[in-house]
Amino acid sequence: MNWKDKLTQWREDTNLNKALRHELMNIKDEKELEDRFYRYLEFGTGGMRGEMGVGINRINEYTIKRVAKSLAIYIASHGQDTMNKGVAISYDNRHFSKEFAEITASVLASEGIHVYLSDSMRPTPELSFSVRKFSSFLGVMITASHNPKNYNGFKVYDEEGGQITLEVANELLAILENITDELSINIQPLDMYIEQGTVTLFSKEIDQIYIERLTSVIQNKELVRKKGSELSVIYTPLHGTGAVLLPQAYKTFGFLNLRVVEEQSDGDSGFFTVKSPNPEDRNAFKMALDYAVDSQSDIVIATDPDADRLGVVVFNDTQPVYLNGNQIGLLLLDYLIQFKTPQELNNSFIAKTIVTSDLGGKLAEDYHIEVQNTLTGFKFIGEQIKLSEEINGKKFLFGYEESYGYLVEPFVRDKDAIQAAILLAEVALHCKINNKTLISRLEELYTEYGYYKEDLITYEFKGKNGLEKMNDIMTSFRDKTTQQDFNKLNIERVEDYLTQQIYGPSEKLIESINLPSSNVLKFIFEDDSWVCLRPSGTEPKLKVYFSVNDKLEYKAIEKLNILKEIYNFKISLMDTTTLI
Known part of the structure; x- marks a missing residue:
């Protein structure tokens, strides 16, 4: 079927979503129509991500149904036990994220697959944790991470809580290629599946379990307990899910001097205070830095909408210094090494991507830590945890990538900004009580390694x-x-x-x-x-x-x-x- 035939199919469908129909009727440019209908939105190892709107090359309820249907077929092919283990689903604060999560849950439930569905927006790392906690067969996170507000996405996780492997992605893609009737996938209201018990809602109880596990991220618990309130931190969730967990986690562990940027903690789907909700973008820190000037804070931190990336700003005198992902990862790794015995270091490994700075690897090798370089994407770091620990007997120490993603403890198998924010605060506190700063520690490392x-x-x-x-x-x-x-x-x-x-x-x-x-x-x-x-x-x-x-x-x-x-x-x- 060529793109014009698919366009006609959508135009003639009398049950097409009214908003999408209105959008479609108002597109007059043929090239624009071709772009929306010449192919299905690509499904890769990271799942599916793209602009929202009408057409098979966009994210909308019908393309979401199509991918959810492929998951249902894949799960059913593995037998009833797998269907019972089911799928954990969560979502971020973006436009239609909740609706897409509920549609996904309904498609799966309609095929007899059990679903654990978050009752509100939650961070991506918590979804990874939930998959492991519920012993689910798969997980789904509706998010477009740090992309602009007109984007959304569909990320798929395996039973380890990591993003699906290339092999699984290819199996799903083969199934997807045979699903071309996205307009004909029918579901019942979500409430019906909840009443049947096929869909189970989960809420704040998982938050508390996750926060309890975060205790293992802290290296010097006595330091944080006694001195944590001496560190002044400004935090912006950039309107995203980090507001659900990070402030609570900080206060639980003793970082009491935390000030949250209130204007950016409301879960607004349009990210109205920032052009891009991306902690890699310096402009995203503008409002938080205004807070910092008022309160003379030690550090400023930001998480992206699904709270898997962390950005950090520190101060050289009064001038803000934006740390990049390589520098943040280096500081975290350097600190972790200080709390391990030589024997523990000899038996451990770090994982980083091939586009991440080599400095962290050189530091690790000096302490006889094995360095695993992976393809770009945290999914490959997650895979290395299982491979190295189960096959090589090496213990995971740290994983990171230059694009502001870090993982400290493998009870999550994706990058985790909550974990990183807790450890980063501890590193900053350690520096402060020793009359140093994060910048001065970086300088010491540069002096030694270049x-x-x-x-x-x-x-x-x-x-x-x-x-x-x-x-x-x-x-x-x-x-x-x-x-x-x-x-x-x-x-x-x-x-x-x-x-x-x-x-x-x-x-x-x-x-x-x-x-x-x-x-x-x-x-x-x-x-x-x-x-x-x-x-x-x-x-x-x-x-x-x-x-x-x-x-x-x-x-x-x-x-x-x-x-x-x-x-x-x-x-x-x-x-x-x-x-x-």
């Missing part, structure tokens, strides 16, 4: 041809990158994660990459600086990551600027549409 500087440039491609443009750029870099492109920065090797090969000068094969195939290309230079190109798996964007190092800070900055200029120029020649 200055590491990172950056990310994102190029956005819109419309039907966006994917083709991104693929053309990746092909061009694979085929046409030469040494003269990099001035005095000498390429030592190229890691092509698509072919799973590492090449040296003159394309000499060095070794294979023992990771799943992925469209990622990484250039590593003689000083271990690197550039990595990666098309996003959830958005029409090409991400270019930069990481450089030098013993002198100004030289590291110079290297970073050189690399950014080279790559920005090369990509600009390839018909890039939008630079973010």
